[in-house]
Amino acid sequence: MTSLCCKVGTLNLRNPIIMASGTFAFGAPYAKLYPLDSLGGISTKGLTVEPRTGNRGTRLIETASGLMNSIGLENPGLSHFLQFELDRMCQYDTAIIVNLGGGSLEEYEKGASMLQQAAATRAAEGKRGIDMVELNISCPNVKQGGMQFGLHTEKAREAVRIVRRITDLPLMIKLSPNAYDLTGMAAMCEEEGADAISLVNTFLAMSVDLKSRRSSFQQTYAGLSGPAIKPIALRMVHQVCRSTSLPVVGMGGITTAQDVLEFIMVGASAVQIGTGNFMNPRTGASLAGEVTQLMKKERIESLEEIRGVI
Amino acid sequence: MQAVVVNNEPLMEGIYRLTLEGRHGGKAGQFYMLRCWDSFPLLSRPISIHDLSEDSITFLYRVHGGGTELLSKLLPGNSLTLEGPYGNGFPSPQGRTALVGGGMGIAPLLLAAKEMPEADVYLGYSGEAFAESSFRSIRSSGGLTIISGGTILDSLEPHRYDTIMTCGPVPMMEELARRCAGSGASLYVSVEKRMACGIGACNGCAVETPSGIKKACVDGPVFPVEEVNFHDLALL
Ligand SMILES: Cc1cc2nc3c(=O)[nH]c(=O)nc-3n(C[C@H](O)[C@H](O)[C@H](O)COP(=O)(O)OP(=O)(O)OC[C@H]3O[C@@H](n4cnc5c(N)ncnc54)[C@H](O)[C@@H]3O)c2cc1C
Numbered sequence A: 001m002t003s004l005c006c007k008v009g010t011l012n013l014r015n016p017i018i019m020a021s022g023t024f025a026f027g028a029p030y031a032k033l034y035p036l037d038s039l040g041g042i043s044t045k046g047l048t049v050e051p052r053t054g055n056r057g058t059r060l061i062e063t064a065s066g067l068m069n070s071i072g073l074e075n076p077g078l079s080h081f082l083q084f085e086l087d088r089m090c091q092y093d094t095a096i097i098v099n100l101g102g103g104s105l106e107e108y109e110k111g112a113s114m115l116q117q118a119a120a121t122r123a124a125e126g127k128r129g130i131d132m133v134e135l136n137i138s139c140p141n142v143k144q145g146g147m148q149f150g151l152h153t154e155k156a157r158e159a160v161r162i163v164r165r166i167t168d169l170p171l172m173i174k175l176s177p178n179a180y181d182l183t184g185m186a187a188m189c190e191e192e193g194a195d196a197i198s199l200v201n202t203f204l205a206m207s208v209d210l211k212s213r214r215s216s217f218q219q220t221y222a223g224l225s226g227p228a229i230k231p232i233a234l235r236m237v238h239q240v241c242r243s244t245s246l247p248v249v250g251m252g253g254i255t256t257a258q259d260v261l262e263f264i265m266v267g268a269s270a271v272q273i274g275t276g277n278f279m280n281p282r283t284g285a286s287l288a289g290e291v292t293q294l295m296k297k298e299r300i301e302s303l304e305e306i307r308g309v310i
Numbered sequence B: 001m002q003a004v005v006v007n008n009e010p011l012m013e014g015i016y017r018l019t020l021e022g023r024h025g026g027k028a029g030q031f032y033m034l035r036c037w038d039s040f041p042l043l044s045r046p047i048s049i050h051d052l053s054e055d056s057i058t059f060l061y062r063v064h065g066g067g068t069e070l071l072s073k074l075l076p077g078n079s080l081t082l083e084g085p086y087g088n089g090f091p092s093p094q095g096r097t098a099l100v101g102g103g104m105g106i107a108p109l110l111l112a113a114k115e116m117p118e119a120d121v122y123l124g125y126s127g128e129a130f131a132e133s134s135f136r137s138i139r140s141s142g143g144l145t146i147i148s149g150g151t152i153l154d155s156l157e158p159h160r161y162d163t164i165m166t167c168g169p170v171p172m173m174e175e176l177a178r179r180c181a182g183s184g185a186s187l188y189v190s191v192e193k194r195m196a197c198g199i200g201a202c203n204g205c206a207v208e209t210p211s212g213i214k215k216a217c218v219d220g221p222v223f224p225v226e227e228v229n230f231h232d233l234a235l236l
């Protein structure tokens, strides 16, 4: 029997398929299409302390093999999430990863303590809680902070340090591919006591509207995702995996079983699927099975056998 | 879900009527996400339900760019993928009702006209009319006004209606909203936004409303006019 079980630090996953932040909401839209128990995990939409209305104007532009988005971290806020969404998510038998965004150190600090407190309260009530926090220091679409933290290692360090100090929940840091020194970032995460790293977030990109002679996006730049970025994402995951002993969750343009195994081969412990959900909303229902089939065909007995072979 | 093409007929230059086999769900104003290609273009295309029967579903679309161009190449017997029905659809009619369509915006109104047999139907085309014969066949005894090459709005007296539902170009709907103001008629508009998921997962289809940001794909595409900001709608 081919097993897809895997671990990201102390977190055990049924399979390496995690749904990426911002493409899966809090699971509910997809739960209508298929049972989410087939997933390794779900990373929530990026959450901030206060609700955010997101960016105005065009938010999506398709490119050759890619998708640009400028959502701007629209989200209902952490209190709403903890009060109304988390219980529902906990009904899905899959790992719950809370993606925490922010615009300032204070906001990251406040957000982390809200999560820490909620986890403690739930534990006391004997309820399932938050399996992991994914700290998003890499959102390219908000003016204040967001990716600013993700570009400079020392700026990022402050955010990671403060969140680590506050929470003992498993902590994964989501890196930006736009970071000036990616392996330096990874080393910093390790030094600051993070439990895992995920990458890549979207690449800073641009689209021009000829008629108006302006950028298609009000924020000028937007984040590029999807198959267009896969080869670069794969290279970056490879570099980070070789430079750190932390487990790495790889993503960027994954849509097929072959893509999943490629990321595992460059060293990823697990993977995330973002834009792939838009190409086929049922991707999560079939991908794990397709990975198993491909492994059989390639005579791969376990993910360990191929993890990091390159 | 896969469905087989029964027919994909050009009604005029760049306008097609696509009929698929099978019993599909939905009501007027709802839409499906369609694709007849494998990976690229990346996203499926939102298209309104034009008509439904026991054993078929019909869409009416204009070739706009790459995706609809691929749809237009479909032949009988080919299959395509559709997900839906999505969105809220038109509300149930209250009192005297008018359905007002402009250009491609007539697409969702055929099923609406069937579901609301008492409603008067107004169709406006900037050029030659298309698909109007389908409307004529269900409004043979009146209640149908068609204008080609002019504005349909001059034919409509909003104060004669309690409810008006519209789908069409933003400037037309905005002008209609102006004319409806103070007429006593409640106006509902069907909006278009770019969509990645169609199911409320990506926040791509945001609509600015006085009660906060809403999603065109699940809270819409039909909104009471008080909820929409035409300036925001113009920014696709
Ligand atoms: C709820 C809803 C119902 C619709 N119903 C119909 C219909 O019944 N008949 C019809 O002809 N058209 C309809 N449209 C518009 C139709 O979705 C677009 O014309 C189509 O997506 C264009 O795709 P393309 O690849 O041909 O064009 P491109 O310009 O190449 O598309 C590029 C991207 O922009 C998006 N896009 C471009 N124009 C629109 C638009 N007007 N609305 C939303 N997304 C757009 C595309 O989906 C794609 O992701 C509807 C749109 C919505 C939101």
Ligand SMILES: Cc1cc2nc3c(=O)[nH]c(=O)nc-3n(C[C@H](O)[C@H](O)[C@H](O)COP(=O)(O)O)c2cc1C
Pocket: A020, A021, A022, A023, A045, A046, A047, A067, A069, A071, A073, A099, A136, A139, A174, A200, A201, A202, A224, A225, A226, A227, A229, A251, A252, A253, A254, A272, A273, A274, A275, A276, B202, B204
């Ligand atoms: C519409 C959209 C919204 C996103 N929102 C978030 C977010 O809130 N937080 C975050 O960390 N990443 C967000 N991302 C980035 C994805 O989680 C992922 O890192 C990126 O899209 C690359 O993976 P992909 O190519 O599989 O989509 C978003 C991506 C998209 C397309």
Ligand code: FES
Pocket: B194, B195, B196, B197, B198, B199, B200, B201, B202, B203, B204, B205, B206, B215, B216, B217, B218
């Ligand atoms: S299209 Fe994704 S939320 Fe509406």
